[in-house]
Amino acid sequence: MSNIIEVPMETVSQPARSSGFLAALILLTLVGGGAGAALAKYISDNTEEEVLNRLRKQQSFTETLPFPPSTRLQTLEPLVTNLASPKEAWIRLQASVLLQNETDGDLAVMRKKVEDDFLAYMRTLTLSHLEGGIGLQHLKEDLTERARTRTKGLIHEVILESVVIQ
Numbered sequence: 280m281s282n283i284i285e286v287p288m289e290t291v292s293q294p295a296r297s298s299g300f301l302a303a304l305i306l307l308t309l310v311g312g313g314a315g316a317a318l319a320k321y322i323s324d325n326t327e328e329e330v331l332n333r334l335r336k337q338q339s340f341t342e343t344l345p346f347p348p349s350t351r352l353q354t355l356e357p358l359v360t361n362l363a364s365p366k367e368a369w370i371r372l373q374a375s376v377l378l379q380n381e382t383d384g385d386l387a388v389m390r391k392k393v394e395d396d397f398l399a400y401m402r403t404l405t406l407s408h409l410e411g412g413i414g415l416q417h418l419k420e421d422l423t424e425r426a427r428t429r430t431k432g433l434i435h436e437v438i439l440e441s442v443v444i445q
Contacts, residue, residue: 355397370404
């Protein structure tokens with residue numbers, strides 16, 4: 280005789296096991312779809328808001344300019360002269376100026392006066408004044424100040440296009 284006792288087991292039917300899996304699959308699909316839709320809505324709203332903010336900034340760009348939008352660019356003739364020290368050193372400066380559109384008087388006369396003033400100033404410079412980035416920044420600031428003084432504020436800024444020292 281054997282000592283093994285057989286206990287009848289109730290077997291779970293195959294259709295019940297299959298329907299539970301199917302219900303879980305449908306539930307997970309619905310949760311995933313809902314989360315995906317919520318994320319898409321969130322990203323869509325934030326993208327639209329960012330685009331509108333950039334458009335507002337672009338439209339208000341002209342309001343943040345340090346000069347009025349009617350300002351125009353006037354190119355000056357290239358200026359070539361020798362430096363004060365050393366005498367063998369030469370400088371060539373190509374610059375433009377930003378000036379108001381409503382200028383009184385002859386523009387050519389004003390340009391020539393500014394060019395002459397720049398030329399006279401550059402003859403007083405030494406090579407050590409122009410060394411490095413800070414030297415060019417000081418040159419730009421000095422030329423801008425001289426141009427504003429010469430034109431009684433009609434010139435807003437001097438833009439250095441090229442500076443060559445030989």
